[in-house]
Amino acid sequence: MKKTNMEITEKYLSSLSFATLERRADGMLSVTVPKENLYEVAKFLRHECAEKYNFLFDLVGTDSDNKLGVIYYLSQSAQPEQMLALKTFTADREKPELFSVQDLWDSASVYEREVYDFFGIRFINHPDMRRIFLRADWNGFPLRKDYNADPAVNPVPEKSELISDMERMPSITLKMGERKEETSYVFEKDDYVVNFGPQHPAMHGVLHLRVALDGEIIKKIDPVFGYIHRGIEKMCEAYTYPQMLHLTDRLDYLSGTMNRHALCLCCENALQLEVSERAHYIRTIFDELTRIASHLLGWGCMCMDMGSITAFVYGMRDREKIMDIFEETAGGRLMANYATIGGVARDIHPNFQRRVKELIPYIRKMLKEHHMLFSNNPIARGRMAGIGFLSKEKAISLGATGPSGRASGWHNDLRKISPYAAYGKVNFDEVLRSEGLTYDRYVIRLDEIEQSLRIIEQLIDNIPEGAYAAKTKAVIKLPEGEFFQRVENARGQFGVHITSKGDKTPYRVKFRSPSLTLVGALKAIATESKVADLIMLGASLDYVIPCIDR
């Protein structure tokens, strides 16, 4: 039955005279449509086809064959394993314009700003065409292949950006055949705007939230990104594949192991490299340990944002044990730098299994304590009760994956949907909750720690013998084509897209950050709530800023 739905969609798409269908090297169906028809096809896929593609996974801007374009990665909540790549191009390099799909998927509104920032493609009917990561006065679009990287073009600015420049939103509208270029402003003139960040004790990094307040109540939130934008995707284009691995750890530093795993898997699939079972097992255990560490920190941070500093210290204390285990085997702590293309960097330390087995009962005991100290605390329950509602539909539309989406009842755990590494061999539950409130997002992390412990328990004694890494060529060159891989990191679905031209460096790399869409979710859930809850709601979504800015 499921298959047929996909076939119907495929049949419809192939019936379109303007659409070209192809199977990519990684097996994904790719549809290329002219830019004039893009909106119509997108609308069909979103609303009308048999299985609605209600989840816009990512937008990848491209610049190949002298044409600027966008790849829309679409997925659905009913058949989450299905993915579709929708492509469109424009030959106009001077004033490239495409139709916006931000009214179909909420997540598109930030993704399109990102494409504009890096490729200069402007989206018609998008109300907010500001640059997202770079400053408004930046010259050129850095991911275009004809970009001039001369420092003279963009000298280091000596003055800070005017706050009024951050508020000006240019837009192009095309309604009833009438084209208008307009400028609007984020806030009204006499709004009481408070800046939270980029330097703020509770911002967990350098996110800048501009918040319009009415007394204690939040009227509007405008996140400003880019304070820790390092141009990782641009850097990747100059790096070889093994070099690129090190950048992935620095995206979402709390789930570095998983991000690295995604890139390794992507390259291995492209190279059709056989990875040993041993490496898969070790990687899975490392992923889960990282997830536990990340959730413990996320839990602690959320408690701290509610004013309970002791809980934060407890979270850090327990996480420390995991860091010690990492240090012994991998050498690195927060960034283990462990997975490599073909396996892992070195074999596990002789103490590894023993220490992990000691850790499991310890964390279980501490989880009980955490529930006692905080989850059942009347003040904490009172703070979390009834606020921050995120409906399932909204979560899907916003692309709020991971624990935050699962707290709203959206089945989106990639470990279950398309098991990679050793996840297919273990029994565990995908924790789903239905309410979508702050407390659900809070408690789901503690419950996921329990599931991660279960996974580790099943694997730790059964690590098969064998090579820990497959032999690779000295210089790794991916075959020509487009490759895609997604994994479940601690915050949600992390995706890697690589366009290769067969060189030792990639042509285009795009990382899908789960955190970026979570900030969109914050905008949705925090409006109309109290300012005291803003930071806590942010912590309940548990975004990591370097992953947003990349």
Next chain:
Amino acid sequence: MFSSLTQWIDSFLLRYMGENWALFVEFLLIGVSIMVAYAVLALILILVERKICAYFQCRLGPNRVGPWGLFQTAADMIKIVLKELIRINRADHFLFRLASFIVIVGSVCTFGALPFAKGLQVIDFNIGVFYLLAISSLGVVGILLAGWSSNSKYTMIGAMRSGAQLISYELSCGMSLLCIVVLSGTMQLSEIVEMQRDSWFIFQGHVPAVIAFIIYLIAGHAETNRGPFDLPEAESELTAGYHTEYSGIQFGFFYLAEYMNMFIIAAIAATMFLGGWQPLHISGWDTFNQVMDCIPSAIWFLGKTGFCIFLALWVRWSFPRLRIDQLLRLEWKILMPICLVNILLMALLVALRG
């Protein structure tokens, strides 16, 4: 012991100078000793809090400066005195500077009226309780001024919250003390302490006194702006609330006042409910009472105060912060009505006793 010391100083001074001069010198001495006691106690308290908090959090706390980190806060104080006082653009400088002094003056004046031990009390008003309540609420003016004059949105929100919070909780604070005033029939602190010679008010007053004590601890804790009632400075949203823009010793004043207010609240609780510097007496157990009498009264006072401070620290390091609507609901819908009923109960109790 202390009265003989003061009498000796008095007669010593009178031998060398006129009565007015002697009084002047005595005032000066008292002022200096209060300031010194204030500062030293605050430093000790900061160290104690940091140590206790560290043990709550499975850490060691300060342990590098001096044995067991004993000189840590002294070093911190030297650092804070040496730090630059930053001039804020477009702030109201007069009010900005004034605010920290108002806060500390309110706190020192309250501190001065406490009966520390037998005979060790600076001023003994016949309206002592009233004086404590009045002068301690001076601090809120300083906080509001600090928030207003800093020309910052964080401080403004912090000050507004603090205004709402302090004024609300002052009511419960006052009313729970009023309970004891009803019971004792006096507002003079020395008399209140004297009346607890045989049995502390928390035992004498039965249920209403216990209720009043608990409410006083909650409301008093809220008065000190410390977690879970630290909304005015709510670090996670307002960076540091009303004192965000302060630096150096001016910030130090706010910090000292915060710690000393904690001490003052605990000391008032000890005086009003736990017998002040009176030792624990149980009627009938004469030997026990005599042993208790051997412990100096200052130790009794500090011990009881320390107990109340420990309760406050325990609460602070265990609970998350309330939200402003929850905070005000707690006061106006829960504590206030209970307080009112409680005073009535106490009045009934006193009336029945005759």
